[in-house]
Amino acid sequence: MNIHPLRSHLYDELHSRPFQVIPSPARVTHIAVLCSEAQKRAQKEHLQELYGVFGCPVHQQDQNCYEYDCGSFRLRREQHTEFTTYTFTNLDIPEGSDPFDVTGLTPLPKGWVESLPGEVVAAFHVSIEDARQAPEPDLPEVKRAFEDLRLVGSSPQNGDAHVWASFQLHSDGFGRLMVVNKRMSDSQLGRLAQRLMEIETYRLMALLALPLARSVSPELVRMNDRLAQLTQQLAGEGGVDEPALLADLIDMAADIESWRARLTFRFGATKAYHALVLTRLEELREDEVSGHLTITEFMTRRLTPAVRTCQASGERLEDLSTRVDRVSDMMRTRVELSIHQQNQQLLSSMDRRSRIQLMMQHTVEGLSVVAISYYLIGLLKYVFEAVYDAGVPIDKSLATGIAVPVVTASVWLATRRIHHHFIQMARKDRIRK
Structure with missing residues (x-):
């Protein structure tokens, strides 16, 4: 096997x-x-x-x-x-x-x-x-x-x-x-002696968390009040100092995590030890001695409230941690909305600048057409003079005059074609995205 x-x-x-x-x-x-x-x-x-x-x-x-x-x-x-x-x-x-x-x-x-x-x-x-x-x-x-x-x-x-x-x-x-x-x-x-010794040992081990629960209780009250104030500030209609509010939330979250690191194991151990005590008490199968509390009655009357105090402190600590996370989420949502509004304003500004740049570009394109046409006509004038000197009977002035509208129209059409080509490329890029 x-x-x-x-x-x-x-x-x-x-x-x-x-x-x-x-x-x-x-x-x-x-x-x-x-x-x-x-x-x-x-x-x-x-x-x-x-x-x-x-x-x-x-x-x-x-x-x-x-x-x-x-x-x-x-x-x-x-x-x-x-x-x-x-x-x-x-x-x-x-x-x-x-x-x-x-x-x-x-x-x-x-x-x-x-x-x-x-x-x-x-x-x-x-x-x-x-x-x-x-x-x-x-x-x-x-x-x-x-x-x-x-x-x-x-x-x-x-x-x-x-x-x-x-x-x-x-x-x-x-x-x-x-x-x-x-x-x-x-x-x-x-077996009886061992159960009794375990009851007393586990009882004391369970109570180790009680001083910690009592020491953290005032801190929990203070943090709860401070968190309520921060929540009211965040929900108010007036202006909020977001960096200061975020710094307070970070400090509070750090304090809560510090307490959780110190108390989580201890509170969990208290719960486990308390369960062991209750199990050992059940195994005793006690009968009452006249005029005296039984061990089970004494433990449930004194130990159980102490354990519940520790459990309540642990639950309050976890509740505070959850509430801080919620307020932090609200804070992040508020910041994201503010950033979104700023982005909208930035995009609107960029759109206005783009329209201005487009108008300037059209103006520059018109000037460019004139400048390019001027240089091309100058080149054609040299060509006409060379042809005339070669013995071809042409009227140089007339040829130059006829070339002006033709060259200007050709340059303008070529510029518009190039402009439309880039516009089509931009549209295809937006479609892909």
């Missing part, structure tokens, strides 16, 4: 980011780092330090997703389009420790996370508690773990687990999530 060269890659793509298998209890830390291609290469070199600390084999190929299992410590690294995520899972939990006293970063060498190349967008700890045999934490204990911040809680997967979150930064600079496992297997727990 003739195998397509991408066939194996197409099969591998579905398995490139497998779900994690996480036992309970466990402590997980998830970090999303916004980075460039150079910083991604630097991160790969930065990982070499951990390989020596935990005795993991050095991974030479730069895959989109790979995971190291170093016993009680696991490291998972995923590369996305514009960011990289690190998931650190710590299974070495001291007996009786509080939910966030030990985290996924506890086994790491000191200073390793702080020197990670890139800009951290999301960083939060996940405390996975086992309530299959022991009682689950009560609400006051959960509140203490979240430093008494307002909680969002739900019971996903048909009540097989309880999830608590605050979606705020805590005193250690990290966010916090708590998953209480009631009846879930390790693979189910891994």
Whole structure:
């Protein structure tokens, strides 16, 4: 069989980011780092330090997703389009420790996370508690773990687990999530934890466009007012300073294209991340915990308006670009009409000059006929004298007198014939065009 060269890659793509298998209890830390291609290469070199600390084999190929299992410590690294995520899972939990006293970063060498190349967008700890045999934490204990911040809680997967979150930064600079496992297997727990981590990561990535949308909003108002003024000037009956108006339109179009270059990708990414968040929320299949908002209710109430603000700013920017194009078209039409009128005036002037030149040409033609006839008659006079001297009995004066009207008529007819010949040539050229 003739195998397509991408066939194996197409099969591998579905398995490139497998779900994690996480036992309970466990402590997980998830970090999303916004980075460039150079910083991604630097991160790969930065990982070499951990390989020596935990005795993991050095991974030479730069895959989109790979995971190291170093016993009680696991490291998972995923590369996305514009960011990289690190998931650190710590299974070495001291007996009786509080939910966030030990985290996924506890086994790491000191200073390793702080020197990670890139800009951290999301960083939060996940405390996975086992309530299959022991009682689950009560609400006051959960509140203490979240430093008494307002909680969002739900019971996903048909009540097989309880999830608590605050979606705020805590005193250690990290966010916090708590998953209480009631009846879930390790693979189910891994899928739930990954969905929760993706929801928080994609939520923050989607909100990156919100400050840009707020910063561009005053500029959009200013440009909209200025464009309205220019349109009124163009539609007015008075005179318009067309060069100044065109310069304003060019400056405005340049500003709009500059903003579009800065915002188009970011707004498009926000839309994509928001769609991923909604998909992950649907997969949770949440039930409400009495007295608390569910994660879906919290996200749709807080995240969706922010995303719509970004979408509205993008739509206003595109609308301004379209309106500037329309005003520019109106301006070009006005200039073309002005040029057309100037051309009409120029053609009329040229027509008047052509008629004057034609009258002058007729005058010159008459003088030319007289001049040519005069010289031809002079030549004929010499001929008559030569013939008379040769002994031919002719009256030189009479012959010269008779030659005058004949020569004059001949020269006039020849001139008119040449004139008509050029007129016919001009008519044929116009017909061809």
